[in-house]
Amino acid sequence: MKSLCIIPCGKKKIWDKQADVGPVSAREAYIGTFHHLCETYADHFKLDWVVLSAKHGFLLPKDIVPENYDVTFNQKSNQIVTGDFLANQVKNKHLDVFPRIVVLTGRKYKPFISAAFSLPNPEIVYPLEGCKGIGHMQQRLKTAVANDTPIHSV
Template sequence: MPTVALVACVKSKRDRPMPAGRLYNSTWFQKARVYARERCDSWFILSAKHGVLAPTDEVAPYEETLNNFSAQERQEWASSVLEELGEVLSPEDEVVILAGLKYREYLTGPLEDLVARVSIPMEGLGIGEQLQFLNQRNSEQQVEAE
């Protein structure tokens, strides 16, 4: 069963356009990227502004977060994301979501209807616990570039 990771974007970004997999530079994102690359067959970024980004998609820095969206705006965002994911996911895939509640709340149920399995390995963990989870599961080799 192919495994696809969905990693949430973060506020902290580099100051110039670059591939999405390298644009977001918070410690959490870097560790989530390593986790996704080591444990999944492919991965994508859930972007508040762009929807679904491949790690190689060239993106300019931006200031947008789902935390500022209304529930209806988050539902509309999720519908658009699900449409994009429908083009890259297969019914036999497992999707691993590395994202907070606002990024996954309207995605999880529909994804469960679209793919074989959906998992949220850090569900219920605070940010410190998430970093500890990622540290424990990532190899010592922290890969910096895509």
């Protein structure tokens, strides 16, 4: 069964190291450790993946991120994408063809993912749920790749 993996964007971005780099693909934009581990996990287990950004919504690896930003799902801001916006992206980017969604994010993303994938209703799994913080999440991802043992149901 083909799965879509949703990975978080992260605060650390390429512009933090190279301020004048200009627009880049989503694959290049996010450079934080947790994001990198999630991307490595998805690639290792041959999962199609998208980044979930509070500002841009779902970004395919080749989608362009125009510039640096600092918007998170934790804050109150009119720059945060809505559930309706995400649901439209699911349809327009053909993310609704996947019968299973593997979500490698923290719990703050859960309401947005639920709103985005309300219809049709794919199976949504959160294999990092129950982890006791970012360090535990990172260790689970590293171990899964090192041992070639997925943490999501296959």
